[in-house]
Amino acid sequence: MPTPPAPRLSEQARAKVNLALHVTGRRADGYHELDTIAAFPPLGDTLHADPADDLSLTIKGPFARDLTADGDNLVLRAALALREAFAVQAGAALVLEKRLPVASGIGGGSADAAAALRILCQLWNIKATDPRLHEIAARLGADVPMCLASAPLRAQGIGDRLTPLAVFPQAGFLLVNPRIEVATPDVFRALASRENPAIGTMPQTFPDARQLATFLRTTRNDLEPPATALATPIRDVLAALNGLPDVLLARMSGSGATCFAIFEDAPMASRAATTLQQARPDWWVAATTLS
Template sequence: MTEAWGPDDDEPRKLAGPVRVRVPAKINLHLGVGPLRPDGFHELNTVYHAISLFDELTARQGDTLALTMEGEGAGTLALDESNLIIRAARALAAQTRVPAHARLHLRKSIPLAAGLAGGSADAAATLIACDLLWGTGLSRDELAEIGAELGSDVPFLLHGGTALGTGHGEAISPILARPTTWHWVLALAGGGLSTPEVYAKLDALRDSPFPPKAVAGADELMSALRQRDPAVLGAALGNDLQPAAIALRPELTAVLEAGAAAGAVTGLVSGSGPTCVFLATDANHAERVAAALNEAGVCREAVTARGPMPGARMT
């Protein structure tokens, strides 16, 4: 038996056997990108939305820190000190002054470099799992402070739901809209895009003679969420990184066109891409749009998802 404090718990709880944590992917319903800051980050104003595509991390007691994995990216994703899972475990251990000893296993369903924050999701899962495994007793907000040093999306994925992100995306304010389930179709690409390359391309496009038009502020999007109408929400979605992602991967235009032809409410590139996300009116509509995209052959696979989902949680 392992006795540990769970995040947001008032009393310690005893955990039998391994600790398993499931964490969702995210999409950006709104992503406004400001100029490059002196610290190397861009100022962001974004609305995060956690969706029902999950990675699962299992943590067991160990004499060293070791990581194994299966699923998306197996054989491709490095499992050494560069991996965000290892970095998250070491950051928590350093903060709480405990030995960084754990056997970690990742079951990965979120594609790599897809604009869905898969690496940040895995870091969030690691912080929760190792906190419980080691009994370090940090609150979710304290874990988010550690996570912010690992990736801008990590604090959101610890909390989940739908939230406004500011700063470089790490400052999270939950959006308390009426309970509504939104239905999505994800067009997964055959390869990834480097987030730094997409941001660099956006900077270059903005310095060109014909810069892309910036998206409006997030107020319209947040108002649309409260109206619970897919048509209203669809009209408010926007992503400043979309022109840069398309410039690097021109075939994304065909994906967006195929989604429109399939009857999606609207579509956009997710985050830094190359995943394209389409809004549907309901679950059945989402299934029809996904089937049409798969038949069109414009992406590796089209899958359905719903949101919002809670953040990293034990299973």
Template sequence: MLIEEARAKVNLTLRVVGRRVDGYHDLESLVAFADCADRLSLTPGPGLDLTTIGPLASACGETADNLVLKAARLLGERVADLKAGSFTLDKVLPVAAGIGGGSADAAAALRLLAKLNGLALDDDRLLEVALLTGADVPVCLASQPCDMTGVGENLLPLSLPKMPCVMVNPRVAVATKDVFSALGLRNGELLVGFSDIIQAPTWPEAGASVEDWVDALAESSNDLEAPAMRIQPVITEVIAALNAANGAWLARMSGSGATCFAIFENTAEAQRAAQKIQLDHPQWWVHAGVLS
């Protein structure tokens, strides 16, 4: 049995550059990864199938539509005699939550299949399948912090310190397509000026402190936060709860929501904040850990 972790993706920033003529949105996003993850295993054998287990297995929807199987099938179309088998997904991350749970699962499947078939992670076929499976799958394939641009295909690795954090999801699903629809861009419409497009973001150098990074992140935002709040107003409540916590330096929504995060001064403050939020809102999903 081969095993991979599918770590949650967190968009520390997210700028929507505009909507392309083909309907896809060009983005610029600083992406980090959390220490909470789904767990995907692969038992080699004939055929291809998936079993979901874990506390959030029932939220995964139809197995046939799972991105794990989609990625495996797409790779099988490009790699002759691809070895596969039976996947088991232990689902602990919220779905439709803005933290790339499904994308991380698909990326983990590609890493498992690459290991089983002796493929390098930079194999062109693997990268092609990652992007065809979903816009967040390429960044989840390496699960390393980076600046992501385009529709998710351009990745610039970055060096991030370990950032104490609390992640909160109010257990409401938010469909990405609905948030982008609420943003209201027409095909071919730009959200930012031309000078903003050609100016690359400047991030702290390797070795910079968490405080330096928080100062830099505070200059940016998540363009999807406002439209997501209109769809699910509870997101406003989540961010308010994070902002009210002692030691919280920066609170923001990740991706298209509804998961929000806060970066804290230290892990002790993050743990205390998570305990209080969980006590005040027992129905919410809460995780205290680190981003890196």
């Protein structure tokens, strides 16, 4: 009897949301020093992998048309870097279901690259604990090591010093994007100051969503003011989120344009999503949980 084909592997590329993002300096090489708290809600793209002789990538999903499956795609760059580092002779047929908006401040491309590293380690029998994996992730981009972990963390330096955090409390979480792209370099160039205070000491745990929001109000996203100056629709999103019933905190993630809101529970976030979808059908709106 012929050998049955190996089962398809699948890996979720969770969105990376910056609950706080402080820009604390700029290095001589141009990289910015950051202090950020990242959450990875159970929402994102999905990457599939089948054994193959060559490497290939197919992109599907609501935001597929915003990406190209060429050599600049981070998924293929991650696959090629991993294959070269470990002298892998095999290939992979990769299929990316693109559900997150592109260039939206929630780590979509970085999350996809990290998912490629994780799924190809399974397919090619590479140990996920091999230190070369993190070296590859860091070369691909500052956010990729965070997305490789894909768990609550605090990242400092240029995103290379990662500290795992306790699981965030159960909370309703809402993500909203006005369907515009914001260029991260432009946002950094518009920063009024690159020397800002770090986040400081964090509590070990947060008993509930309300106490998490209370702590986060002592933090900032230093990229929010320049981003909203460059892309005024972000202001509309933040105003809409702050006007929702039961919202505990609303803020922009990363360099924008996606914003988030925290609620005490998932039903509150779902009701808020329905309200926004009815009022602004032109926006991308997604309700989920924080963890």
